[in-house]
Amino acid sequence: MEYEFRRQGHCVYHxxxxxxxxxxxxxxxxxxxxxxxxxxxxxEASRHYPxxxxxxxxxxxxxxxxxxxxxxxxxxxxxxKILKSNTGRAMRQKFPFLDKVYWGEDGIWSIGYFVxxxxxxxxxxxRYIEQQGQEDSGQAQLVLYDAAGVSP
Numbered sequence: 001m002e003y004e005f006r007r008q009g010h011c012v013y014h015x016x017x018x019x020x021x022x023x024x025x026x027x028x029x030x031x032x033x034x035x036x037x038x039x040x041x042x043x044e045a046s047r048h049y050p051x052x053x054x055x056x057x058x059x060x061x062x063x064x065x066x067x068x069x070x071x072x073x074x075x076x077x078x079x080x081k082i083l084k085s086n087t088g089r090a091m092r093q094k095f096p097f098l099d100k101v102y103w104g105e106d107g108i109w110s111i112g113y114f115v116x117x118x119x120x121x122x123x124x125x126x127r128y129i130e131q132q133g134q135e136d137s138g139q140a141q142l143v144l145y146d147a148a149g150v151s152p
Contacts, residue, residue: 003120006053008071016055017076019066020114021084028061029101029108035059037094038087042066045086052079067118076115084109 005014023029030038039057042064046054051074056067070079088107092098098108 003124006069006071008073011072013072014120015070015072016118017066017068017070017079018114018116018118019068019076019080020063021066021080022063022110022113023108024102024105024110026062026110027101029098030059030061030064034091034095038064038091041087041090042083044090045083048086049079049082052082080113080115084113 003014005012007013038059042054042057046052051071053069054066055069056065058065066083068079070076084107088109091108092102102108
């Protein structure tokens, strides 16, 4: 199995999470056709926050499953907050019946969520450690010049 490692300024990572977000009171509000719009809004949110990469996504009547890549500098809770607030607001604007379902309430998502890590298996880590030094680390090479600007 091949793993994709992502890079930031001073970090290389493979941080993936399985996330389940439920509707408030587990109400079965995600009707046929609404799931397509919801998926579109999740992808749109990740375009505004490109560090949150949506790898897989699916919905049911009262929850959605996501497989995300989230960088170490961003907490999972912050990524969840971004996705919930953007999708919840958009869903209520697009589907006015949700205002009747959740009359006097904010949002459509429950307060909590489920998250679990999806890690790299031990064999991949062992191979990575064994191959240290065989691959370019991505650091720039230092070139020295003398006073005349000539490299030795």
